[in-house]
Amino acid sequence: MHFLAPADARSWIEVEPDSHFPIQNLPFGVIDRRGRRVATRLGDTVIDLVELADAGLLALAARDSVDAAALSLRPRLFELFLEDASALRDNAALRARALTPASTARMALPMPVRAFVDFYSGINHASNVGKMFRPDSPPLLPNYRWLPVGYNGRASSVIVSGQRVRRPWGQTKGADDPAPVFAPTRELDFELEMGFFLSGGSTIGEVVPIERAEELMAGFVLVNDWSARDVQRWEYQPLGPFLAKSFATSISPWIVSLDALEPFRVAGMAQDPPALPHLRPGPHGHFDIRLEVSLKTAKMTRRQRISATNFRELYWSPAQQLAHQSSNGTPLEAGDLYASGTISGTEPGTYGSMLELTWRGSQPIRMDETGEERRFLEDGDEVTFTGYCQGDGFRVGFGEVTATVLPAHLG
């Protein structure tokens, strides 16, 4: 059941032209406000849907986390917030209870994260990493263009934007060191990703065909898959990344539905060789989403943009990723979060990690305001991702995912 809002629709709630949250968006999230409560956002206003439900304006099944039933309320929210809709607009007492400024709203995770899977579909990132770590081989491994490479991450450390990230300890070993040391990571990095939550699932042995994959998706969020590169280099053979990734993964708080993203569908990059039949996509499985990374050190007063790229730089589409995941019959579950892999463009300045932006630390980033340099992240650094789609006269966006690095615990 799709609901596409007309491009010229306007709300009675004020929305600036460059806001990520016009009436065409209507994302779902959870605010922490006398307990956890399902909410939506318009412009700089957060709306507590539990208050609207208690007032009889809509029917809300689960009140403390986003689920398929909540997502189905999007057309009803459109009705309630459209400029000539008076039910809430003209009820001052209810407005006072339900509406709150975004600047003071405390956001929680939109739904409990059941499983966290991280794909590797950013082909420029995978190529860059291959060049750095296997300089004598082709940058992409032979399987890369045949299947969406991915691995299982850790769900328990997925946190919401704003929560600070503690620099982790880990084992690292330099190539010439006789033994590893256990110490705080010295190569803390971000990874610019997006991810989709599932609101539906499947039973064990059931295979969800690619044509039905998007039906299970609740929508998208921004994802920062924090990484400790020195830990990763030492631990990852032969079974893949483990503790280098599992200390924290930050996500933006608002789930933006596929219906809201529908006007921004684009054809993905050409796939050569053609995908096998079970991964063969429809023509528009990708989305045109502009992405930016900014950094603010503890000494800086404002953020500096250090990268800009686009979600369409993925080789494999979200539908292909989910069809691949389901192809062996593993049960899909509501709350599963699937991240895209790091999204990098093809040029310096468009890369999605410090590892690439500084080319393994060899080309530090300079902070204009303070003259500081960064090879990897330092304590006190604040990393922010934003992302939005530019429509004709409006934007549909994700807000931001931001977090500040805390110093490691003392040993």
Added chain:
Amino acid sequence: MHFLAPADARSWIEVEPDSHFPIQNLPFGVIDRRGRRVATRLGDTVIDLVELADAGLLALAARDSVDAAALSLRPRLFELFLEDASALRDNAALRARALTPASTARMALPMPVRAFVDFYSGINHASNVGKMFRPDSPPLLPNYRWLPVGYNGRASSVIVSGQRVRRPWGQTKGADDPAPVFAPTRELDFELEMGFFLSGGSTIGEVVPIERAEELMAGFVLVNDWSARDVQRWEYQPLGPFLAKSFATSISPWIVSLDALEPFRVAGMAQDPPALPHLRPGPHGHFDIRLEVSLKTAKMTRRQRISATNFRELYWSPAQQLAHQSSNGTPLEAGDLYASGTISGTEPGTYGSMLELTWRGSQPIRMDETGEERRFLEDGDEVTFTGYCQGDGFRVGFGEVTATVLPAHLG
């Protein structure tokens, strides 16, 4: 709060001398019987603890899954089942409601599996796999003796013993094939493992020291980490196993507590080099648990033992595994399941996978009853693991984890 049952204690419920479930065990599980209900087992009798709670004999908080509160009831169960305890023994009506033969009890997962992590601590298995897949290099990678290598698996496909396992489809590519194919796996395998569930957890950024690691463990189960070797070979670089492992993982239904295993602690193998301080174990972090694998093809009338080994063949102890997992501050959660890695002895006939037992299919196993040969598993094959500790006059065991292979879905 530890409770160790005396070795000479006996129950009023009949327990054969070779039973895995004497009064010294008292494991926890969940039966599916008018809904899910927490239960324990003595000999061939399953006891519905919800009935005992409803009769006022014990206090049960969660009734449908095992949690820390249920686990703390073990001393109370010991009191109720000790041979001269009359409260339940002499109440025929309650006995009729609460006691049921193990042969007819339908078991469910003992607790919802929050996360599934699979270690690789079976050093003989890791060596064997290294010899097969990297014949020109040392069999163990440089990190193996410095940290418990592991990866995140998929929790949603953990199933309970008895549930059949569907042969999965997957992408495979022979070394000389021009392109991969998507087809049912032709190299279906088992992996003999054990695992521990957590009943406690930690918050993000908190590091659980090795001295406290065992306090968070609910107890152990047998684990069959089903694997598709041909899928694994093609997909696993560079981020580790993914769909080759996530179609099914079977576990035995009874969680055996560390207190029940306490008499069977043993020193682990010598660690050289010595573990780094945060992984430095107490002297008895391992357990002497005899493990057996049997196979019964569709044509056979009885199981044939194809392997026998011991849980002590692990390089890293469970406490070391959990201390490593927690060392970066990732939140630990009740319901986390940590598997040991495949447990193999040093000789043929003691290996924990078909891959090793048949040395990559080159030395098929012969079934004595039918003359059939097996390189990997065929449809209709039933794989069973058992495990127990031999005490002085009693055994503490795990029962079994068994499952039969179903044919793949038609394409």
